[in-house]
Amino acid sequence: MLPAFYERCLQTAERNGFPPSSLRHFSVLFSAPAQHSEYPGILFLLAAKGRDVLAGIMIAVSGRQAMCLCGASASEGRHLMGSYAIHWEAVKLVRERGCLTYDMGSVSPGADPRHPFYGMYRFKTGFGGNIRHRSGTWDYPLSRSRYSAFRNYEASGMKFSE
Structure with missing residues (x-):
């Protein structure tokens, strides 16, 4: 379902006028190293009506804290308030997991x-x-020379390969 979520991310970015992250940016959260127990748990929630994904969020849970890493919603069907439903479910879910805070x-x-x-x-x-x-x-x-090269590459506007 990550591609469906990513499409909603692109719609949200366009609608609000900010540059979107790449699909790889999100998929790395679910890679093998990110599933290791020393990393915070990542929750991925979607709100849908039938087969139409209305909204989605990714939440990091670490100890007794939860933080929304990214939220997105479809441009069509916004009147169905999928974003409200999904965040309310997230609040209930992280509370069940013992979280005391939920940073939106x-x-x-x-x-x-x-x-x-x-x-x-x-x-x-x-x-x-x-x-x-x-x-x-x-x-x-951690490495000034590598960081400088990365920042120069990033500032050039070139895209990293997927």
Whole structure:
């Protein structure tokens, strides 16, 4: 079902104006090394009506914390609110697993409709909870020369092969 989820990721990215990740980016979460017990558990949930996948999410569970790594929804059938259903199921599922927190991920800094993440802000604040602003994701290179080569490659706009 990963290709169906990925198609929803492409639709979500296009709809919200951000660049999509590659299919490989998601499939590596389910590769053999990622299934090793020292890694957090990855949950993959889909909401569907019949054969139509409406929405999906990937959640990392580590100890008593859960974090939504990626969420996506189909452009058609959004009125069926698959994203709401899937996140509610996720909340119940991670609570059953003993999690005390469920981080739904990025939102805009405030309720500004002009911000590109405002739709996510509106959606996620509808569940209640608290907004926690963090400094974002940071890279910690282990090899400066390899990291520099990677950043140059990434900045060139070239795509990694699948």
